[in-house]
Amino acid sequence: MSFGILDRDDIEYTRDYDLSGSSAIRTGGRAAVAVWPHSYFQLESCLECAASSGMDFHPCGNMTNILFSDHGYDGMLICLAKLRGIVIKGDLLTAYAGESLDNVINRAIAHNLAGLEELGGIPGSVGGATFCNAGAHGKEISSYFFYSDYITLDGRIRRMPAYSDAFSYRTSPFKDGETIICTAFRLTPERLTAQARQKKERFRTQRIEGGQYKYPSLGCFFRNPPLLSAGKLIDEAGFRGFEHKGAMVSPYHANFIVNSGNATSQALYELGEIVRNAIARKFNIELEYEIRFLGKFD
Numbered sequence: 001m002s003f004g005i006l007d008r009d010d011i012e013y014t015r016d017y018d019l020s021g022s023s024a025i026r027t028g029g030r031a032a033v034a035v036w037p038h039s040y041f042q043l044e045s046c047l048e049c050a051a052s053s054g055m056d057f058h059p060c061g062n063m064t065n066i067l068f069s070d071h072g073y074d075g076m077l078i079c080l081a082k083l084r085g086i087v088i089k090g091d092l093l094t095a096y097a098g099e100s101l102d103n104v105i106n107r108a109i110a111h112n113l114a115g116l117e118e119l120g121g122i123p124g125s126v127g128g129a130t131f132c133n134a135g136a137h138g139k140e141i142s143s144y145f146f147y148s149d150y151i152t153l154d155g156r157i158r159r160m161p162a163y164s165d166a167f168s169y170r171t172s173p174f175k176d177g178e179t180i181i182c183t184a185f186r187l188t189p190e191r192l193t194a195q196a197r198q199k200k201e202r203f204r205t206q207r208i209e210g211g212q213y214k215y216p217s218l219g220c221f222f223r224n225p226p227l228l229s230a231g232k233l234i235d236e237a238g239f240r241g242f243e244h245k246g247a248m249v250s251p252y253h254a255n256f257i258v259n260s261g262n263a264t265s266q267a268l269y270e271l272g273e274i275v276r277n278a279i280a281r282k283f284n285i286e287l288e289y290e291i292r293f294l295g296k297f298d
């Protein structure tokens, strides 16, 4: 495979990239190549390189919600975490896909703009949070979404405007593999920001004190079924702290399946299936995965 275009445009990349080193849950095989575009033009070159060598490609942000297969990914992983920048005009904040969500919330507050505080402490990027319609405490990205500029699967640049019905629970209108370049949020002007700052910090601290960062994880493994809590069901089924080959149902939060030491992605997936089957048997409820999978699982 030729990466001449990447060399030509001085793009940061690594062949045979170890995914377990970057994934938040510390598992996964190797990607044929991982690229880190620092600008929109470099991103275009990466896509050009993938197309010209007939390689599959997949975008990612901070890798806090993707379970990579132990068999790896035979394509180009487009890591957008270095495509950063924030522009604020009036009540409109536009952030490149690689900005951390936490940083966006802080910058918004510093510019007297409020709204996203409930999402404080979610470790994702703007692109990942937009794609997943990340949310917490009754607020979602879509609550303040104004538009995203993105690249379609056939390479066209498009703007996704805010349609009221296009987002739903942890779901966005973007197709898997489309690449979000930036997202604009329309926020609420706030003259006194002390309260917003405190609120955001309170939510972030709650996560720390609630043990969310004690083990490598991908956040909630399963979506909440309508009007129910997946964590509560898993807890009631007696799985809190249950271990399987180094994967564990977190003792702190039963909807977190964590890497308690030396889990593989396959073991995490198997534990997910054990839990799903048990919940189906006990409560007649089919849990759906909230995390995303990339690559092959047996």
Ligand SMILES: Cc1cc2nc3c(=O)[nH]c(=O)nc-3n(C[C@H](O)[C@H](O)[C@H](O)COP(=O)(O)OP(=O)(O)OC[C@H]3O[C@@H](n4cnc5c(N)ncnc54)[C@H](O)[C@@H]3O)c2cc1C
Pocket (backbone or CB within 6 Å): 024, 058, 059, 060, 061, 062, 063, 064, 065, 066, 080, 097, 122, 123, 124, 125, 126, 127, 128, 129, 130, 131, 132, 133, 134, 135, 136, 174, 177, 178, 179, 180, 181, 212, 213, 217, 218, 219, 220, 292
């Ligand atoms: C401790 C912990 C707590 C968490 N708490 C929450 C929570 O409260 N609420 C919540 O919703 N989530 C939570 N998460 C999950 C996760 O952080 C969010 O879903 C986050 O928004 C994912 O962002 P990311 O940049 O890490 O995306 P990644 O994991 O890199 O990618 C996730 C998905 O988004 C796609 N994607 C990423 N970037 C782009 C892009 N630029 N263009 C197109 N597609 C893209 C990927 O292809 C993949 O399908 C938590 C995770 C952890 C580890």
